[in-house]
Amino acid sequence: MKRLGAIIAGGKSTRFGSDKAAAMLNGRPLIEHVADGLCRQVDTLIVCGRAWPGMECIQDHPFPDMGPLGGLNAALRYAQQNGFDEVVTAGCDVVPVAQFPMERPDDRAVYIDGHYLFGVWPVALAARLEQHLRNQDNLSMRSWIAATGAQAIISADIFHNLNTPLALAEYAAQRSNIGIR
Numbered sequence: 001m002k003r004l005g006a007i008i009a010g011g012k013s014t015r016f017g018s019d020k021a022a023a024m025l026n027g028r029p030l031i032e033h034v035a036d037g038l039c040r041q042v043d044t045l046i047v048c049g050r051a052w053p054g055m056e057c058i059q060d061h062p063f064p065d066m067g068p069l070g071g072l073n074a075a076l077r078y079a080q081q082n083g084f085d086e087v088v089t090a091g092c093d094v095v096p097v098a099q100f101p102m103e104r105p106d107d108r109a110v111y112i113d114g115h116y117l118f119g120v121w122p123v124a125l126a127a128r129l130e131q132h133l134r135n136q137d138n139l140s141m142r143s144w145i146a147a148t149g150a151q152a153i154i155s156a157d158i159f160h161n162l163n164t165p166l167a168l169a170e171y172a173a174q175r176s177n178i179g180i181r
Helices: 030-039 068-081 123-134 141-148 165-177
Strands: 003-008 044-048 056-058 086-091 110-112 115-122 151-153
Touching: 003 030, 003 068, 030 044, 030 086, 044 068, 056 068, 068 086, 068 115, 068 123, 068 141, 115 123, 115 141, 123 141
Parallel strands: 003 044, 003 086, 044 056, 110 151
Antiparallel strands: 086 115, 110 115
16 A cells, blocks of 8 residues: 555635744644654655645645645645655644554545544546545535445544634643653
8 A cells, every 4th residue: 555645735714813833843844744744654755735845845726725635735746756655644734643554444535523634535536536626615624525325434533723823822831741842
């Protein structure tokens, strides 16, 4: 099973007020923390929707500003063209990164319940997502999850969606209070 890791990073960071992928957490950009968590479970890692130094980057497809589905669609197309079997996704602003086992009970897509950008998406869904994006105005991850019958996975991990500078500061303070780097 060959896995492509895709960091979904094409958002405008409007709630954050500046580029949240570049926001510093313990002396490193947030996107690099996500890359560290994702790279341990994939063969290759890309960033969707933006350029990032030192990482291969692809543009959202079919065009920018489609939200996470534009990034996922681009990743699935890239995976299909480069011989990958599935895409493991993570948003650029949620830590820690969910861990997905290599073996799953079936070939269905899976995602972390409540954190829709953490998912494993079979490359066989590439054409279906392309059609999904062409045939409706609903660009939400929830609509795509419903359309595919993706299975929710419950995780014991506590994930932190760092959508604002305050959320990032609180998370950093919490980590330093318990000695985590």
